[in-house]
Amino acid sequence: MAVSRRTSRDIRSESRLDVLHVLLSQGETTRNEIARTTGLSPATVATVVGELLVEGIVVETKVTVGRIGRPTATLAMNPDRGRVVGIDVAETYVRAELFDTALTQIALVDVERDEHLLDPDSVVEAIGSALDRVLEQGGVDRRDVLGVGVSLPGLVQAPAGVSVLVPNWTWHTVELDRLRERVGLPLVIDNPLKVIATAELWLGRGRSHSSLVTVNLGTGVGAAIVLEGRILRGATNLAGEWGHSLLALDGRGCRCGRRGCVEAYVGAPGIRQTLREIAPDHPLLALDSQRDFIEAMAGAADGPEHDAAVDGTIARTAWYLGSALADLVAVVNPEVVTLTGWTAWALGDRLLPATREHLRDQAPGTAGADVELGVSTIGGSTVSTGIAVIALERFLADAGLLTSRTPIAL
Amino acid sequence: MAVSRRTSRDIRSESRLDVLHVLLSQGETTRNEIARTTGLSPATVATVVGELLVEGIVVETKVTVGRIGRPTATLAMNPDRGRVVGIDVAETYVRAELFDTALTQIALVDVERDEHLLDPDSVVEAIGSALDRVLEQGGVDRRDVLGVGVSLPGLVQAPAGVSVLVPNWTWHTVELDRLRERVGLPLVIDNPLKVIATAELWLGRGRSHSSLVTVNLGTGVGAAIVLEGRILRGATNLAGEWGHSLLALDGRGCRCGRRGCVEAYVGAPGIRQTLREIAPDHPLLALDSQRDFIEAMAGAADGPEHDAAVDGTIARTAWYLGSALADLVAVVNPEVVTLTGWTAWALGDRLLPATREHLRDQAPGTAGADVELGVSTIGGSTVSTGIAVIALERFLADAGLLTSRTPIAL
Structure with a gap:
């Protein structure tokens, strides 16, 4: 493949994307605010907004006439x-x-x-x-x-x-x-x-950070990488398949056919496997649905009775997760890592403190201490x-x- | 940190960088050729070249006057x-x-x-x-x-x-x-x-590919990632520390203090360790210098006598390397991976076939088969x-x- 260099068409397009990004994430805004947020020149913003108005993508919702200077128009995406x-x-x-x-x-x-x-x-x-x-x-x-x-x-x-x-x-x-x-x-x-990365970029932490990784924890496990405000797709759209990178050479079998993948340890079936290793007869293992199992784990961890096997499983999962996140931080060195997916929503608060510690200890230099780790603030949809x-x-x-x-x- | 958006100053700068890239990598060139290679408009190229001429960074080496059209100037970096x-x-x-x-x-x-x-x-x-x-x-x-x-x-x-x-x-x-x-x-x-990534980008495979990973194999091991023609530095310049990502949870001790890092398996001391595990009394283990050891391994593999321990060590190293590269390909999904460093120069040809096979088997989808893997063509300096x-x-x-x-x- 030839080197694709930035063309003036790309640049115009990127300016449009930046403007749309502000419009979609902020609801209503003004040309001045767009220029301030994007770093684009007021002239460029005026041109881009003009084109989007002609295309009917954007509308002027109201015009405020101040005592000094030109009237200010409020802009928004055209819902219709x-x-x-x-x-x-x-x-x-x-x-x-x-x-x-x-x-x-x-x-x-x-x-x-x-x-x-x-x-x-x-x-x-x-x-x-x-x-x-x-x-x-x-x-x-x-x-x-x-x-x-x-x-x-x-x-x-x-x-x-x-x-x-x-x-x-x-x-x-x-x-x-x-x-x-x-x-x-x-x-x-x-x-x-x-x-998920697109959602995080447009509606979540991407509004305030330009390099971030979103890690999805569910049945499957994966990562989406945003660099300089753009999603890393890779040569064939496969970038971010961290769930199928190695945690343990020759380790647990993974459903992808490889052995020792991250997913085999921190995917929901992997967490169940950890509990089985700690307590082969644990009653939660009888639950058929993966999601029910994860939610029952969260309930047991919160419950009045101390369940050593559940606590041990969460501690071990935090160790696996922290170790695997350290690898991702070593390779990508992002500002922020957010966790999403139903395992993150159910168990995130219980996993986070120990995971953060393992990440800090294992990532190179201070990369693990510098990175912000938290559960994504974007909801269920x-x-x-x-x-x-x-x-x-x-x-x-x-x-x-x-x-x-x-x-x-x- | 606030989102840093592309400003018009950045864009002008990137155009300059693209022009300089062509000048440095091609030696002599023309404004037309620069426009063709970079995708920049002829007007932008003319402006950038004009500024670089004024600054004395670039010189016109000769002017060819054809029968038709304007004279064409050949441009080069000003060596003085x-x-x-x-x-x-x-x-x-x-x-x-x-x-x-x-x-x-x-x-x-x-x-x-x-x-x-x-x-x-x-x-x-x-x-x-x-x-x-x-x-x-x-x-x-x-x-x-x-x-x-x-x-x-x-x-x-x-x-x-x-x-x-x-x-x-x-x-x-x-x-x-x-x-x-x-x-x-x-x-x-x-x-x-x-x-190394800068060299690969300006003088090596970066001349024809926009996403590539260069893996350095020596005492230490690491990766440099080039995406869309730019080096991925990460939030604190630590991106690419693949050498200290996990190959084996709780595996061999690494000199960074972590256990199971890639470096502990495919760094020169790691290769020595593999030979020691296969043949604890092997005579090559007596060599003190790491570089001498690696070169002697290459010599033994090429020698007239079959050395099963050396062959086994190379096979095992290819397995470790292919597995670890599969992780890098899973996360970054580049077009090209080049190997560099003295271990790559000495053992690269022997490691490559099996490494390529393991990479193909272990990377997600066809990412491992699609990626071009080879020893870097840039030499020793x-x-x-x-x-x-x-x-x-x-x-x-x-x-x-x-x-x-x-x-x-x-």
Whole structure:
């Protein structure tokens, strides 16, 4: 591949993206505030905003006339430019969220799924029917939908477009084509990690930090890396697969086929395995659902009776997590690491103190002490919101309003 | 830290850096060729080149008048703008190289060092005397020296400016001040990894690829990451410390104090340890110098007699290296990985086939198969050349000719 150098088109595009970023994250703003936040010149901001006004992406909501100087217009995203849908496909559920172009939620549909039923046909149908239902609930005509984003668990790899890593859930081009046909609207597909990072970047810590890593802790485990305000996708959209980097050479078997992956220790099934090693007959091991198991762990840790096996499992998990995060900090050296996903939400507060200590002890120099580690402040719909943002970005790119050297998604 | 957004000053600076990159890597070039290579507009190139001509950084070497159109000027770096020195401080030697501003070597001085003598005083004196000698050999007046770059092994961390990780070699501000005083010229200090990446970026695979990782294999082990044509420094210049990420939880002790680091397996002492585990009485274990040991390993592998212990050590090292590279590829997903450092030069060809196979098997999706893995094509003076480039960049920055959001070095 040739070196792709920054072109003036890229620069114009990046200025647009920076302006949109401020508009989406701040709600209402002014040209002056955009210039202050982005560091762009007032002239550039004026040009970009002018183009976005013509395209109907942005509207002037009110004009304040002061005693001195020119009138100041308040700007906002135009909510009525169209609709976008974000669909979060997890192993246990499908969530579809409908937004206007200012990213205000219009409708939400949750469909529970049998986590053991993973054949592509049933997943495609679950996505399609969640989409139909959310559009119906929102009273939206399909012609007003600018784009649909679908977050698929596992790897979403460019250019092959294959989602793997979930057992029995290997999607090849044929399944993606079937999905595209069922959706019948402009479609983007991405991996939950890239999606979560997009949400963190636009709506979370990315508003105040330019280099951050978001770590997702659920059944699967992964990291999304944001550098200089942009998501690191890598050569084929696979960057951030920290969950399948080694914690222990020749260690526990991982469902990806490798041995000793981080996921095999800090993914929900890995945490269950740790408890099994400490207390093979522990009653919590009888729980079938992974999410129930993690929530029961949190309940037991908080409960009135001291449960040494549960405490030991949490301590061991913090050691695994701190060690694995130290590796990520050693390689990327970010300002902030946020934890997200249902394991983080349930166990984060209990894991954090010891994890922070292990990270500090094990990362090179003072990198571990310098990094801010916390649970993400973005709530439960991170994935459906993030993939809707990506669908919106894709619409803007297809409309010639953005270009990017890095692929937005598939 | 506030989000640092791209300013118009940054963009002008990046355009300058892109133009200088073409000039330094291609020797002679034209405005048209620069525009083609960088993707910058001809007008921008003309402006940037105009400024560099005024500053005396660039010269027109000849003007070709064709029958049609305007005359074409050939451009080159002005070698007589001044001199820069790059000093590579390793545990076993100090190398000082003197360059003109077109990066042509003028003089070279190699000083062998006792690898067991690592107190800061003796290192500062070795650097100072290597500098004096190379300037004398080159017949250069100190007033003509625009900058001196020193590559120090271990971590060079911003803003603390401490080099650690080499036992008995912890440099605090006081040692850095002493070095600054002894050198008595504008000084930049950086870590060999960042330096090697700079060389790879300006003179090696960075000329044709925008995302690459350079892995250094010597006594220490580390990675330098180039993304979108820029070196990833991280929040405090510690990015790329892959050598101290985990290969094996609770594994071999590493000299950094952690257990199970990559370096403890694929650094030269780690390779020796592997041989010791396979054949505790092997005669090569008697060699005192690490470099002699690695070269003797290469000799034995090539020799007429089959040495099962040496072959086994190389096979095991390839497994360790392939596994550890798979982690790096999982997190960063680069287009290219190059191996450098004396272990790579001596054993690279023997390690590569099996390493490539392990990498392909263990990295997520097809990331391991897609990445190009090879020994770096830049020769032995990579470090002294790279740190001289950084000294030159720093001079340009201090002269107001470059700015960068990311610190160039200390």
